[in-house]
Amino acid sequence: MQLAFTKMHGAGNDFVVLDATRAPIALSAAQLRLLADRHFGVGADQILMVEPPPSSEVDFRYRIFNADGGEVEQCGNGARCFVAYVHGKGLTDKRRIRVQTLSGIIEPELQADGRVTVDMGAPVFNLPQVPFDASGLSPRQVDAWEQWPLDIDGATAWISVLSMGNPHAVQRVDDVDAAPVHSDGPRIEHHPRFPKRVNAGFMQIVDAHHIRLRVWERGAGETLACGTGACAAVVAGLRHGWLRDSVDVETRGGLLTIAWAGPGQPVHMTGPAAFVFDGLIALPDLP
Numbered sequence: 001m002q003l004a005f006t007k008m009h010g011a012g013n014d015f016v017v018l019d020a021t022r023a024p025i026a027l028s029a030a031q032l033r034l035l036a037d038r039h040f041g042v043g044a045d046q047i048l049m050v051e052p053p054p055s056s057e058v059d060f061r062y063r064i065f066n067a068d069g070g071e072v073e074q075c076g077n078g079a080r081c082f083v084a085y086v087h088g089k090g091l092t093d094k095r096r097i098r099v100q101t102l103s104g105i106i107e108p109e110l111q112a113d114g115r116v117t118v119d120m121g122a123p124v125f126n127l128p129q130v131p132f133d134a135s136g137l138s139p140r141q142v143d144a145w146e147q148w149p150l151d152i153d154g155a156t157a158w159i160s161v162l163s164m165g166n167p168h169a170v171q172r173v174d175d176v177d178a179a180p181v182h183s184d185g186p187r188i189e190h191h192p193r194f195p196k197r198v199n200a201g202f203m204q205i206v207d208a209h210h211i212r213l214r215v216w217e218r219g220a221g222e223t224l225a226c227g228t229g230a231c232a233a234v235v236a237g238l239r240h241g242w243l244r245d246s247v248d249v250e251t252r253g254g255l256l257t258i259a260w261a262g263p264g265q266p267v268h269m270t271g272p273a274a275f276v277f278d279g280l281i282a283l284p285d286l287p
């Protein structure tokens with residue numbers, strides 16, 4: 001099939017965006033993997049599917065597929081690109097829209113300076129909802145919050161566990177550039193205590209309003225930025241008492257700003273969204 005697409009990125013986390021608002025687009029996992037392939041396809045960390053609203057409560061539905069072809073609940077950088085896309089392509093003239101995702105409704109808003117702020121909803125700390133299997137484990141108290149021990153080939157990684165609609169395991173490191181992202185990242189992603197796998201964040205605290213972050217993403221590997229990962233890291237840092245109010249998150253692909261007022265409150269993420277090019281790909285029928 002000839003498939004029209006738009007290439008975008010949010011702080012270097014890159015996407016193939018598909019417009020399924022006029023007609024449904026049904027792709028197999030193999031076709032999604034091919035689209036995301038950086039040699040045989042277009043190349044992207046995730047594929048974003050823009051769909052009509054499933055109810056009058058929202059303006060659109062937005063589906064997210066990782067490079068491995070799996071559909072997931074949420075994507076923060078994708079949400080910013082999504083609102084820039086529907087606005088830029090004339091699918092809406094609203095600057096603030098309500099979007100149905102697998103993990104609930106989010107509200108991205110296009111700012112006058114072109115950046116996008118997203119109400120990402122409230123973080124979830126209930127371990128079975130992450131989901132994280134803590135059976136038989138004892139947490140340690142680190143300052144104002146708990147960390148859980150994860151056995152990584154005999155060594156212990158102490159992680160803060162939460163969900164931003166998608167699962168996150170965040171650990172504090174002294175220097176992100178020296179963090180074991182490519183060795184521990186995949187082991188954490190596929191750890192049996194995360195039955196739906198997990199995104200593994202490595203956070204360096206620069207000061208109470210500034211962190212450096214690298215994320216090994218579930219289904220995509222290390223990305224240049226992870227929006228939900230930035231939210232999860234800042235929420236963990238605020239709960240531990242290491243961070244204050246609004247935090248600048250320095251990622252390898254750019255800067256995100258995250259604010260959270262505490263448990264039960266939504267996380268607000270602000271950052272860039274960029275168009276790269278429009279294209280057409282001859283996608284083979286792959287079962």
Ligand SMILES: N[C@H](CCC[C@H](N)C(=O)O)C(=O)O
Nearest residue numbers: 075076077166217218227228
């Ligand atoms: N890899 C994530 C989905 C994309 C999240 C990330 N790209 C973001 O900006 O939040 C997961 O499997 O939960």
